Amino acid sequence: MSVLEKISSEEIISLENKYGAHNYHPLPVVLSRGEGVYVWDVEGKKYYDFLSAYSAVNQGHCHPKIIGAMVQQAQTLTLTSRAFYNDKLGVYEEYITKYFGFDKVLPMNTGAEAVETALKLCRKWAYEKKGIHENEAQIIVCDGNFHGRTTTIxxxxxxxxxxxxxxxxxxxxxxxxxDDIEALENVLKSSKNIAGFLVEPIQGEAGVYTPAEDYLAKAKALCEANNVLFIADEVQTGIARTGSILAVCGNCTCENACEKQSTYVAPDILILGKALSGGAYPVSAVLANDHIMNVIKPGQHGSTFGGNPIxxxxxxxxxxxxxxxxxSQNARxxxxxxREKIGEFVKTSNITTLVRGKGLLNAIVINDTEESDTAWNICMALRDNGLLAKPTHGNIIRFAPPLVMNEEQLLDCISIIINTLKQFEK
Structure with missing residues (x-):
């Protein structure tokens, strides 16, 4: 088949099914172009993107400033590995550490890699700084978590x-x-071998499960009292998605994380990814202060591509x-x-029971079981009506458009969503 020959959506899906591993179940739409809040399929149909590549494309598809920086650097120097210095890494490290208020950053590529890095860092700190006996460190995690799919995770x-x-x-x-402070407190009391508490400020994959407003602050205080590292996984919630630069910033209105803001819960280790590149390139990062990060020595962790010039x-x-x-302000x-507009519909709806979220990370709960295909069928109808979203946990639909969306576009999307849901009213 000639590379110049136009291929239909059906043919492309068939190619993936035949030659690709079946480790995903995509919505049957084949995208070939994106700009801002819109994507187009190979037949030229235009859609609102209401998933943003799981919040990687917060800055909108193919943002000219981001693509321009990528192209310019790609034409100059792409990769040196960490065997040598390059003229971009130090500049980036200074920028991101000052931006988020940490001493140091360990650059990686993907969210899962960054989580693995944070776990290793936490354990090494526990043995060398806290004094836990080697191989006895424990890390607390939450039910319903999603931090990736590596063997450890x-x-x-x-x-x-x-x-x-x-x-x-x-x-x-x-x-x-x-979202259970008492459970965290009880575990911390029960063992002296607790090294860290790994938590998502909002559980996105679990259905945009948003905890009580004081949950993170209370959890951080408990961690501090027990000399346990508070590890915030902001791979999906970070970079303005929830209406502040980080979800741990709570309701503060500053652009950057700021220790002076009373609502800011300062993580001991911060994990970032996805929108850290605007969806243009695999970039993730683990940030921490010197007393934690300095336990990592040469040869103990790394990545060929981590910290590359692009x-x-x-x-x-x-x-x-x-x-x-x-x-951040626009998302807020x-x-x-x-939530106000969808919430008004939910009050009179039989097909939906709840809308929840923060900023432009939201979800609706469908009035059916997790085993049903209702949410999937609704997403198929949304696709037909020009909006792309995806179910999570069977009966929940996540809505996360690019943060460059304007109010007129949002109201148009709300109309599409409500009119589509009405087709499924019982």
């Missing part, structure tokens, strides 16, 4: 589909209910866009409108 996952037949599993983790240039541009275009304002 699935060892403490509740998702049996991701776990089954992938054992033996990695030890050293204690699971507690999410990643540094792209991440700086991506974070600049967040500030320049006031994306539009998210409130979204």
């Amino acid at each position: 699935i060892s403490f996952s509740n998702d049996e589909n991701a776990r089954k037949n992938f054992g033996p599993y990695t030890a050293g983790f204690i699971k507690i209910p999410y 990643a540094g240039a792209v991440a700086i541009a991506a974070l600049d866009v967040v500030n320049d275009e006031n994306l 304002r539009l998210g409130k409108i979204f």
Whole structure:
């Protein structure tokens, strides 16, 4: 088949099914172009993107500043590995550490890699700084978590589909209910071998499960009192998605994380990814202060591509866009409108029971079981009506558009969503 020959959506899906591993179940739409809040399929149909590549494309598809930085750097120097210095990494490291208020950053590529890095860092700190005996450190995690699908991470996952037949599993983790301060306190009291508490400020994959407003602050205080590291996984919630630069910033209105803000819960280790590159390139990061990060010595952790020149240039541009275009404020304002409008519909609806979220990370709960195909069928109808979203946990639909969306576009999308849901009223 000639590369110039136009291929239909059906043919492309067939190619993936034949030659690709079946580790995903995509919505049957084949996208070939994106710009801002829109994507187009190979036949030229235009859609609103209401998933943003799981919040990686917060700055919108193909943002010219981010793509420009990537192209310019790609034409100059792409990769040196960490065997040598390059002229972009130090500049990026200074930028991101000052941006988020930490001493040091360990650059990686993907969210799962960054989580694995944070776990290693936490354990090493526990043995060398806290004095826990080697191989006895434990890390607390939450039920319903999603931190990736590596062997270590699935060892403490509740998702049996991701776990089954992938054992033996990695030890050293204690699971507690999410949004349960008493459970956290009890575990911390029960063992002197607790090294860290790994938590998502909002559980996105679990259905945008948003905890009590004081949950993170109370959890951090308990960690401090017990000399335990508070590890915030902001791979999905970070970079303005929830209406502040980080979800741990609570309701503060500053652009950057700031220790002076009373609502800011300062993580001991912060994990970032996805929108750190605006969806243009794999970039992730683990940030911590010197007393934690300095336990890592040469040869103890790394990545050939982590900290490459393109990643540094792209991440700086991506974070600049967040500030320049006031994306935190926009997410906060539009998210409130979204929940208000959808909430009004939910009050009179038989097909939906709840809307929840923060900023422009939201979800609706469908009035059916997790085993039903109702949410999937609704997403198929949304696709037909020009909006792309995806179910999570069977009966929940997540809505997370690019943060560059304006109010007129949002209201159009709300109309599409409500009119589509009405087709499924019981």
